[in-house]
Every structure is written in C-alpha cells, then in structure tokens.
Amino acid sequence: MNEPRDLLTVENLNAWFGQTQALKAISLSVKPNTVTALIGPSGCGKSTFVRCLNRLHEEVPGATAKGNVVLEGMDIYGPGVDPVMIRRKIGMVFQKANPFPALSIFDNVAAGLRLAGVRRRTILKEIVERSLMHAALWDEVKDKLSHPGTSLSGGQQQRLCIARALAVQPPVLLMDEPTSALDPISTAKIEELITELKKETTIVIVTHNLQQAARISDKTAFFLMGEVVEFGETSVLFTVPKEKRTERYITGKFG
Amino acid sequence: MTTSSNLNSLLSSGFRKRKLINIFFIFCIGLAAGVALLALFYVFGYVLSQGFPSLNWAFFTQIPRPVGETGGGMGNALAGTAILILLSTGVGVPWGIFTGVYLSEYGRGKLGRLVRFSTDLLTSVPSIIMGLFVYVLLVIPMRRFSAIAGALALAFIMVPIVARTTEELLRLVPVHIREAGLALGLPRWKVILWIVLRGSLGGITTGIMLAVARVAGETAPLLFTALGNNYWHQSLDQPISSLPVQIYNYAISPFEDLHRQAWAGALVLILFVFAINITTRLVLRPAPTAGRD
Numbered sequence: 001m002n003e004p005r006d007l008l009t010v011e012n013l014n015a016w017f018g019q020t021q022a023l024k025a026i027s028l029s030v031k032p033n034t035v036t037a038l039i040g041p042s043g044c045g046k047s048t049f050v051r052c053l054n055r056l057h058e059e060v061p062g063a064t065a066k067g068n069v070v071l072e073g074m075d076i077y078g079p080g081v082d083p084v085m086i087r088r089k090i091g092m093v094f095q096k097a098n099p100f101p102a103l104s105i106f107d108n109v110a111a112g113l114r115l116a117g118v119r120r121r122t123i124l125k126e127i128v129e130r131s132l133m134h135a136a137l138w139d140e141v142k143d144k145l146s147h148p149g150t151s152l153s154g155g156q157q158q159r160l161c162i163a164r165a166l167a168v169q170p171p172v173l174l175m176d177e178p179t180s181a182l183d184p185i186s187t188a189k190i191e192e193l194i195t196e197l198k199k200e201t202t203i204v205i206v207t208h209n210l211q212q213a214a215r216i217s218d219k220t221a222f223f224l225m226g227e228v229v230e231f232g233e234t235s236v237l238f239t240v241p242k243e244k245r246t247e248r249y250i251t252g253k254f255g
Numbered sequence: 256m257t258t259s260s261n262l263n264s265l266l267s268s269g270f271r272k273r274k275l276i277n278i279f280f281i282f283c284i285g286l287a288a289g290v291a292l293l294a295l296f297y298v299f300g301y302v303l304s305q306g307f308p309s310l311n312w313a314f315f316t317q318i319p320r321p322v323g324e325t326g327g328g329m330g331n332a333l334a335g336t337a338i339l340i341l342l343s344t345g346v347g348v349p350w351g352i353f354t355g356v357y358l359s360e361y362g363r364g365k366l367g368r369l370v371r372f373s374t375d376l377l378t379s380v381p382s383i384i385m386g387l388f389v390y391v392l393l394v395i396p397m398r399r400f401s402a403i404a405g406a407l408a409l410a411f412i413m414v415p416i417v418a419r420t421t422e423e424l425l426r427l428v429p430v431h432i433r434e435a436g437l438a439l440g441l442p443r444w445k446v447i448l449w450i451v452l453r454g455s456l457g458g459i460t461t462g463i464m465l466a467v468a469r470v471a472g473e474t475a476p477l478l479f480t481a482l483g484n485n486y487w488h489q490s491l492d493q494p495i496s497s498l499p500v501q502i503y504n505y506a507i508s509p510f511e512d513l514h515r516q517a518w519a520g521a522l523v524l525i526l527f528v529f530a531i532n533i534t535t536r537l538v539l540r541p542a543p544t545a546g547r548d
Contacts, residue, residue: 056438061363088440098435101428101454112439115449161435168439 007032007202008053008172013067015045015052017060022048024226026067030172030219035194035203037213037234040223041249046206049223050174053204054090055083072171088116091165091201095177097157099149099164105132106145108160112168127167134200135163136193155186162193166201173197175205179212191216210250214238222246299525306522309515319485325512329520331487332501335402338488339481339497340467342406347413347470348463352452354414355421360447362422371422377415385411386476394480402488402495405481409470416469420462424455461535468531472524474499498524 008030015023023045030036038046051057052065055076069076076086099108107114109128118124128145132138137159141152149160158178165173175194179187194203194216207213213220214234221231222243230237230246241247248254313328320327358371389408394400428451436446452459477483482494483501498520505517 054438056434059434059437084440084442086440087438092435092438094431094435094438096431098429098431100432100435100450102456103450103453111436111450112441115439115441115445164435164439174438 004031004033006030007072008204009068009070010053011068011070013049013052013065013069015048015057015065016063018062022226023052023065026228028221028228028231030202030204032171032202033198034218035198035205035216037217037220038204038206038223039208039210039213039220039249040229041254042208044223045226046223047176050092050176050204050206053172053174054087054092056087056092058083088168089170090172090174091168091170092174092176093158093161093165093178095180097154097161097181099152099157099160101150103149104146105141105149105152105160108149109163109167112164116168128163131163131167132160134166134197135159136189136196137163153186155182155189158182158186158190159193162190162197166197169201171201173201173203175203177206177208180208187212210238222249224249299529302518302521302525305515306518306520309519310522314516314519318487322510327516329498329501329516329523331485332483332496332498332520333523334488335481335483335496336471336498338402338491338495339406339409339477340471342402342491343409343413343470344463344467346406347410347466348417350410351414351417351466352421352459354418355425356447356452358418358422359425360443360451374415374418377411378419381475382408382412382473383475383478386478386480389476390479397492399492400480400482400494402481402491402493405477405495405497408476408480409473412470412473412476413466416466417459417462420466421455421459424458424462425451428454464531464535468528471531472499472528474503478503 006029010029011027013023013026014021026045026049028036038049040046048057052067053069053076055065057063057065065077067077071086071089075081076090100111103111106128109131110124113124113127129138129142132141137156140156141147141160149157152160158181162178179190182190191212194205197203205213205217217234219232220234220237222229222237222241222245224245230241230243232242237246238250241250311328313326314330315328315333316330317326317328318331319329354370354374358367358374361367362370385408389404389411393404393407397404425447432454433446433451436450437443441450477497477500481497481500483496483504484494485496488495502517502520502524505513505520508514
C-alpha cells in the first residue's frame with residue numbers, strides 16, 4: 001500500500017513576539033485528508049503555531065517567524081511569497097465566531113470569493129449553498145440568507161465561519177479552538193462536521209479538550225513551552241505515550 | 256465591643272450629613288440640566304416666534320429685492336448653502352475617511368501620533384482662521400471670492416471631525432474580524448474597505464451628518480471666501496451666497512424688512528440643523544448587537 005505524500009511539512013519553525021521566543025524549532029508533517037490535533041497547556045505555542053502556518057502570526061506588531069513550511073511543494077516562507085496567496089490556500093476558523101458585521105449570511109460566505117473577483121451571481125449562489133451544506137448549516141439558514149450573519153446563535157455563527165472558510169476551497173483548514181466558546185450540543189455538531197470535512201480538506205485543529213482531540217484526530221502533537229514534546233498517531237499518543245511529560249499531561253497530572 | 260459601638264455612632268452621625276449633601280448635589284445637577292434645556296427651548300422658541308411670521312413662499316423662491324423695496328426672499332442663499340454643503344462634503348468626507356483609516360489602521364509610531372495630534376488641533380482651530388487660510392490659499396491667487404474657496408474652507412472644518420469619528424469607529428471593530436478577512440486571503444486594503452469600514456458605515460454616516468450640520472451654520476469661514484451675492488448662483492468660481500452670511504448681512508442692516516427675513520433665515524437654518532441631528536439619531540441609531548447567547 002502506498003503511503004500518500006505529505007501535504008504540509010514544517011521544518012525547524014521558530015517564532016518570536018519581540019524578544020520572546022514562542023516556538024522553538026518545530027518540525028512536523030501533515031498527510032492529506034487527515035485531522036491533526038494540537039494539544040498542550042495554555043501559552044505553549046499551539047495557537048502561535050497554526051497562525052504561523054497561514055502567516056497570520058506576522059500581522060501582530062513585533063511578531064516574527066523563521067523556518068520552512070512547505071505546502072504542496074512550495075515554501076510559504078520562501079523569498080517573494082505573498083502571504084495573501086498563502087491564505088487563499090490555508091483557511092482558518094477562530095476561537096471566537098467572527099462573522100463579518102453588517103453582512104448577510106449569504107454575503108458572509110460569499111465574501112472571500114467576491115473580494116477575490118468572482119462576480120457571477122450563479123457561481124456565487126452555487127458555492128454559497130455548497131459551503132453552507134458542507135458546514136451543516138444549510139437547512140437552518142436556507143430561508144434567511146439575507147439576514148445578518150450576527151443574528152445567528154453562537155454555534156450557528158461558528159458554522160457560518162466554517163462555511164465562509166470553505167467557500168474558497170482551501171486545501172488546508174486551520175481551526176484555533178473552534179468549540180471552546182460553544183455549548184456541548186454545538187460542539188458535538190462541529191466535531192461531527194470535522195470528521196465529515198476530512199474528505200474535502202485537511203484539518204489542523206488546536207484544542208484544549210483532550211477528549212475532543214482523541215475523538216476526531218488522526219494524529220496529535222503535544223506542545224509544551226514552545227516545543228513539540230511528542231507527535232504521533234492519536235491512538236498511540238493517548239494510550240501508550242513515549243514521553244513521561246505527555247503521559248503526565250494527558251492523565252491530568254499537570255497543565 | 257467599645258470600639259465597634261463607637262464606630263457605629265460615628266457612622267450614623269455621618270449618615271445624616273451625607274444624605275443632606277447628596278440631596279444638595281442632586282438638586283444642583285438637576286438645576287444645571289434644567290437651565291441648559293431651558294436655554295435651548297428659549298432660543299428655539301424665540302427664533303420661531305420671530306421668524307415664522309416672515310416665512311412664505313417668496314422667501315424660498317425669490318432673490319433679494321433692491322434695497323428699499325420690500326418683499327423678495329432668500330432663495331439664492333438657500334441654494335448657495337446647499338451647493339456649498341455638497342461641494343465641501345464631496346471634498347471633506349473622503350479626505351476625512353481616508354485620514355481616519357490611516358490613523359486607525361496604519362497610524363503607528365511617531366508619524367501616526369503627529370497626524371492624530373494635528374487632527375485634534377485642527378478641530379479646535381477657530382473657523383475664521385480656516386477662512387483666512389483659504390483666503391490666502393485660493394482667493395488671493397484667483398483674485399476673486401468663489402464658491403470653491405468657501406467650500407474648501409468648510410471642508411477643512413469637516414476633515415478632522417470625520418477623521419476622528421472614522422478612527423474611533425474603526426478601532427471598535429475587533430482585531431479578530433480583521434484577521435478573519437486576512438485569513439480568507441484578502442489583501443489588507445480590501446479587508447479595511449469592504450469589511451471593517453463597511454461594518455462601521457452606520458456610525459460613520461452619523462459622523463458625516465453631524466459634520467454637515469456643523470458646517471451648515473458656519474459664517475466666519477465664508478465671509479472672505481464665498482463672500483455672498485444677491486443673485487442666483489452663477490458659477491463655481493464666482494462668489495456665492497449662503498444662509499448664515501445672508502442672515503449676518505441682513506441682521507446688521509438698518510432695514511426692518513431685512514431683519515424679518517434674517518429671522519426667517521435663522522429659523523430655516525435652525526430647523527435644518529435640528530432635522531439632521533434628529534434624523535441621524537433616529538435612523539442611524541447603532542443597531543443593538545443582535546447576538547443572542
């Protein structure tokens with residue numbers, strides 16, 4: 001059986017906030033159509049890491065990053081690479097649902113396409129509908145597409161943000177604690193959705209919820225103080241961790 | 256126990272005094288608010304009683320008659336004010352919005368602080384100085400008073416107001432909204448223009464309308480820029496009449512008929528400014544954030 005090639009490879013990635021180093025020589029790789037979970041205590045660098053993958057990290061004043069992140073053969077930190085092009089390929093869903101204010105549900109999902117120059121109404125309609133279906137939100141909003149995005153409930157808003165990210169069909173989707181502000185039912189919906197979305201795209205998800213990581217991910221990376229302590233198959237990492245520190249964390253002895 | 260009972264008597268003796276002081280200050284505050292309100296209603300009522308009898312169709316449609324003849328109206332001044340407002344809004348609003356976007360999105364470091372400080376200073380520059388400035392800038396080189404010069408003076412007054420309103424509203428848009436836009440692969444300027452600015456459009460419109468209301472009544476900057484005339488508007492490089500300047504000219508004239516027209520003009524001006532203020536507050540009241548958690 002042929003192992004698929006890596007879709008995303010990170011080598012020796014370092015990141016700083018001013019003088020403070022937030023990530024130290026991170027290396028890991030992601031196979032296509034998988035879910036990779038990043039776990040670890042607060043402040044360990046998980047969020048910084050995903051924000052380096054779409055070069056959003058450098059938008060924070062004083063923040064810098066250095067290393068190799070190769071997506072489909074292209075180093076996104078290579079010379080002359082435009083972060084805007086990278087972000088078309090690597091979508092992101094944030095901790096707090098952040099639909100664009102004053103835009104309707106339809107316009108929220110269409111925003112990425114429209115502002116990238118897609119004007120044809122029929123194409124927009126088709127992609128918006130498909131994205132909302134993929135985000136498991138279509139049935140709930142199909143009769144009120146012109147309502148403001150902010151009129152939805154918290155869980156619906158988060159699925160709207162997922163639909164918005166999916167609309168530009170990114171090969172990779174980053175999720176930064178997408179369910180930490182949601183109730184258990186909305187969380188379950190989004191977890192179910194993630195397993196479904198794996199067929200379309202490749203997901204890297206930051207989570208504080210260890211059960212969630214165990215339920216939905218194929219591989220897990222355990223971050224601690226800006227380093228990856230352990231990275232491997234989720235089933236292995238949660239049952240027979242190689243590292244003492246991983247074991248102590250997943251059994252709740254610290255962090 | 257002695258200390259605690261001492262404390263209790265101490266507290267209760269202080270209590271009466273505190274209550275009295277409280278009542279006294281609430282009375283003072285209420286009085287101040289009442290006087291302020293009374294002043295507003297007195298001004299409005301007085302202008303209404305003086306101006307209303309002179310309001311008629313001719314006032315809106317005719318131009319001033321030669322001195323000594325009665326009748327005529329302020330139609331040219333109304334049209335002039337409308338033209339001046341349109342022109343100054345066309346210049347001042349985009350300029351102010353761009354400045355506000357710069358201050359909010361890019362204005363970091365020394366240059367940003369300098370621009371912000373200058374904008375604040377500009378807000379407090381007396382409006383007659385703006386008129387003098389435009390007089391030197393445009394009127395002298397062009398060798399004539401003009402609508403353009405008047406509009407530019409008004410635009411200079413609008414810029415800092417619109418700029419600071421825009422900046423403050425854009426700052427209210429959380430960073431994570433901007434990041435969501437960037438994460439979609441949109442260039443920064445598109446995120447600012449189509450997501451951040453668009454989301455604040457209601458508030459910015461309020462700021463613009465209040466700036467319009469502010470310049471609609473400005474007299475000083477128009478005295479030696481737009482000057483005024485007694486005819487219908489000729490062309491933009493010619494002097495143009497405006498309501499406030501016309502009121503001023505009529506009010507200092509010795510003719511009773513012109514005084515009556517000045518009151519009518521004052522009434523129209525005050526109603527216009529009220530109308531803008533009230534409609535922006537009613538129509539563009541910031542929508543309650545529709546989150547339902």
